[in-house]
Amino acid sequence: MSLLEVDGLTRFYGGLRAVGDLSFTVGEGEILGLIGPNGAGKTTVFNLITGFVQPSAGTIRLDGKSVVGLRPHAVAARGIARTFQVVKPFPGLTVKENVTLAAFLRHPSRRDAEAAALEVLGRLGLGHRAGDLASQLTLMDQKRLEVARALATGPRLLLLDEPMGGLNPSEVDVASRLVDQIRKGGVTVVLVEHVMKAIMRISDRVVVVSQGEKIAEGPPAQVVKEPAVLAAYFGKRAAP
Amino acid sequence: MTRRLAPWVAGVVALAALPAIVPNSFYLHVAIMILMWTLLGSAWNLLGGFAGQVSFGHAALFGIGAYVTMILFLKAGLAPWWGIPLGGLAAALVSLPIGLVCFRLRGPYFSLATLAVAEIVKLVALNWETVTNGSVGFLITTFPPVRFFGLAVDWESKLPFYALAALLALGGLAATAWLQTSRLGAYLIAIRENEEAAEAVGIDTVRAKVLTFALSAFLAGLGGGFYAAYFRYVDPDAVLNINLSMEMVFIAMVGGLGTVAGPLVGAVFLTTVGESVRERFQVGHLIFYGLFMMLAIRYMPEGIWGRARRLLAALRARVLGHVAA
Ligand SMILES: Nc1ncnc2c1ncn2[C@@H]1O[C@H](COP(=O)(O)OP(=O)(O)O)[C@@H](O)[C@H]1O
Numbered sequence: 218m219s220l221l222e223v224d225g226l227t228r229f230y231g232g233l234r235a236v237g238d239l240s241f242t243v244g245e246g247e248i249l250g251l252i253g254p255n256g257a258g259k260t261t262v263f264n265l266i267t268g269f270v271q272p273s274a275g276t277i278r279l280d281g282k283s284v285v286g287l288r289p290h291a292v293a294a295r296g297i298a299r300t301f302q303v304v305k306p307f308p309g310l311t312v313k314e315n316v317t318l319a320a321f322l323r324h325p326s327r328r329d330a331e332a333a334a335l336e337v338l339g340r341l342g343l344g345h346r347a348g349d350l351a352s353q354l355t356l357m358d359q360k361r362l363e364v365a366r367a368l369a370t371g372p373r374l375l376l377l378d379e380p381m382g383g384l385n386p387s388e389v390d391v392a393s394r395l396v397d398q399i400r401k402g403g404v405t406v407v408l409v410e411h412v413m414k415a416i417m418r419i420s421d422r423v424v425v426v427s428q429g430e431k432i433a434e435g436p437p438a439q440v441v442k443e444p445a446v447l448a449a450y451f452g453k454r455a456a457p
Numbered sequence: 458m459t460r461r462l463a464p465w466v467a468g469v470v471a472l473a474a475l476p477a478i479v480p481n482s483f484y485l486h487v488a489i490m491i492l493m494w495t496l497l498g499s500a501w502n503l504l505g506g507f508a509g510q511v512s513f514g515h516a517a518l519f520g521i522g523a524y525v526t527m528i529l530f531l532k533a534g535l536a537p538w539w540g541i542p543l544g545g546l547a548a549a550l551v552s553l554p555i556g557l558v559c560f561r562l563r564g565p566y567f568s569l570a571t572l573a574v575a576e577i578v579k580l581v582a583l584n585w586e587t588v589t590n591g592s593v594g595f596l597i598t599t600f601p602p603v604r605f606f607g608l609a610v611d612w613e614s615k616l617p618f619y620a621l622a623a624l625l626a627l628g629g630l631a632a633t634a635w636l637q638t639s640r641l642g643a644y645l646i647a648i649r650e651n652e653e654a655a656e657a658v659g660i661d662t663v664r665a666k667v668l669t670f671a672l673s674a675f676l677a678g679l680g681g682g683f684y685a686a687y688f689r690y691v692d693p694d695a696v697l698n699i700n701l702s703m704e705m706v707f708i709a710m711v712g713g714l715g716t717v718a719g720p721l722v723g724a725v726f727l728t729t730v731g732e733s734v735r736e737r738f739q740v741g742h743l744i745f746y747g748l749f750m751m752l753a754i755r756y757m758p759e760g761i762w763g764r765a766r767r768l769l770a771a772l773r774a775r776v777l778g779h780v781a782a
C-alpha cells in the first residue's frame with residue numbers, strides 16, 4: 218500500500234476548475250516531483266491534502282485512512298507537513314522559537330521541544346541563526362526555516378511547495394542535497410518545483426499537471442520528453 | 458526564581474500597606490478602581506495582547522458577571538463572594554458559543570462580530586424583564602453580616618472591597634504571568650504572528666482561541682461581579698455599556714500588549730487621569746480621556762510599559778557599556 222493515495226481529487230473555485238479528477242500515489246520513502254506550468258493547480262493540491270481547502274470531490278488517504286475533512290492542525294498531527302510557496306514565518310519570533318512551536322506537536326514539554334528544534338536547525342544548517350529573528354533571515358534561510366519548521370512536526374510525508382524558487386544555482390544544489398537527506402532520514406517527499414535541474418536530479422518519479430489534470434507520469438527523464446508535457450510547458454507550437 | 462518572585466512580593470506588600478497611608482477614602486476608591494481595571498485590562502490582554510484577537514465585546518462578559526452576581530444575591534440570597542466567582546464562570550460559559558461563532562471570522566470581522574454580540578446581550582438584558590428587571594436593573598440595599606477572623610466586616614467602609622479588588626487584580630496578573638510561560642501562550646503568539654502557519658505546524662488555533670477567550674471571559678466576569686457588589690447597582694447602561702469594552706481595549710493598549718504589568722500601568726494611568734479630569738470637568742472629561750489615549754497610542758504604540766522597558770534596557774546597556782569601557 219502506498220503512503221499517500223489521492224483519487225479523483227477535484228476542486229472548483231466558482232466556475233474555475235483548479236484541480237480536476239486528479240489521481241496519484243506516493244510510496245513510502247519516495248521523492249515525487251509534482252510539476253506543471255504556473256496556475257496548473259499544484260499549490261491547490263497541497264492545500265487540499267493539508268486541509269486548508271476542502272475538495273469538491275475525491276479522496277485523500279494517508280496509510281489507507283482518509284484525511285478529508287480534517288482541519289490543517291489535525292492533518293499535521295496525522296503526519297503530513299507542508300511548506301508554503303510564499304514563506305510564512307512567525308516574523309517577530311526567533312528562528313529557534315519558530316521551530317520550537319512546531320516541535321511542540323510531538324514534544325509537549327518545552328525543554329524537549331527546544332532540544333528537538335535545535336537538532337532540526339542543526340541538520341538544516343541554521344543552527345548559527347537560532348537566536349535571530351525570522352524576519353531578519355535571507356530568502357534562502359527563510360526557505361530553510363520553512364522546511365525546518367515542517368520537519369520539526371515529525372512528519373511521515375513532507376510537501377515542499379517550490380522550496381527553491383528565487384535561489385541561485387549553487388543554493389539550488391545545496392537545497393537539492395538537503396531534500397535528498399530528508400528522504401534518507403525516513404521522510405517521504407512530494408516536491409513542487411520549477412527548477413527542472415533539481416526535479417530531474419532528485420525525483421524518483423514525476424507527475425505532471427496542467428489545468429488541474431494529470432497529463433503525464435513516470436521517471437523524470439522520460440516524462441519531460443512526452444509531447445503533452447512539452448505542449449503544456451511551451452505551447453502547442455513547440456510540440457513535435 | 459527569587460528575581461521572578463520579587464516584584465510579586467513587593468506588589469503584595471505595597472497593596473497591604475496602601476490603606477494605612479492613603480489620606481482618605483476617595484484615594485481608596487481610586488485604588489479600588491485601578492485594581493478593578495487592572496483585572497479587566499488583564500482579561501482583555503489575554504486575548505487581544507497574546508492572540509491578537511481584538512474584542513470589542515468584553516462589556517457583555519463583564520455585564521454577565523455583574524448580573525449573575527446581583528441576581529444570585531437578590532433572588533437566591535447567595536453572598537457576593539460566591540456570586541462573583543459564579544459570575545466569572547457564567548461569563549466563561551457564555552464565551553464558548555460566542556467564541557465558536559466569532560472565531561470563524563478574522564481580523565476586523567471578528568472585532569465587529571464581538572461588538573454585535575455585546576449589543577445582542579444588552580438587548581436581551583433590556584427585554585428579558587422577568588430575569589433582569591429590564592432597564593430598571595437591580596439595587597442592593599444591605600449586605601449580609603459576616604465575620605472575618607472573628608471581626609465583623611464593615612461593608613460601609615471601602616476596606617473589604619479594596620481587599621477583594623486587590624485579590625482579583627493579583628489573580629489577573631498571575632493568570633497573565635502563567636500564560637506567558639505556558640504552551641498555550643506560545644500558541645497564541647504563533648496565532649498572532651501567522652494563523653495559517655500556526656495551523657500548519659499542528660496548532661489547533663480554534664481550540665487555543667476558545668480556551669483563551671473563556672479564561673479572558675472568566676476574568677472579565679469576575680470584574681463585573683465585583684463591580685455589582687461594590688457599586689451595589691446593576692442596569693444595562695451601567696454594566697453592558699460599550700464604553701466598558703473600549704476602556705478595556707485602551708488600558709491594555711496603553712499599558713503595553715502581551716505584557717504582565719501592562720494592564721496595571723494602563724489602569725493606573727487612565728484611572729488617575731480619568732478620575733482627576735472627571736473631578737474638574739464634569740461634562741467634558743471623556744473628551745480629555747479620549748484625547749490622551751489617542752496621543753498615547755500615536756506616540757507610544759508599544760504602550761507605556763513597553764516604552765519604559767525599552768528605555769530601561771537602553772539605559773542599562775549604556776551604563777554597563779561605560780563600566781566595561
Ligand atoms: N483561493 C482561490 N480562489 C480562487 N481561485 C484560486 C484560488 N487559489 C487558486 N486559484 C486558482 O486555481 C488555479 C490553480 O492555482 P495554484 O494551485 O496556485 O497553481 P500553481 O500552484 O500550480 O501555480 C489558478 O487558476 C488560480 O488562479
Ligand SMILES: [Mg+2]
Pocket residue numbers: 259260261302
Ligand atoms: Mg503554486
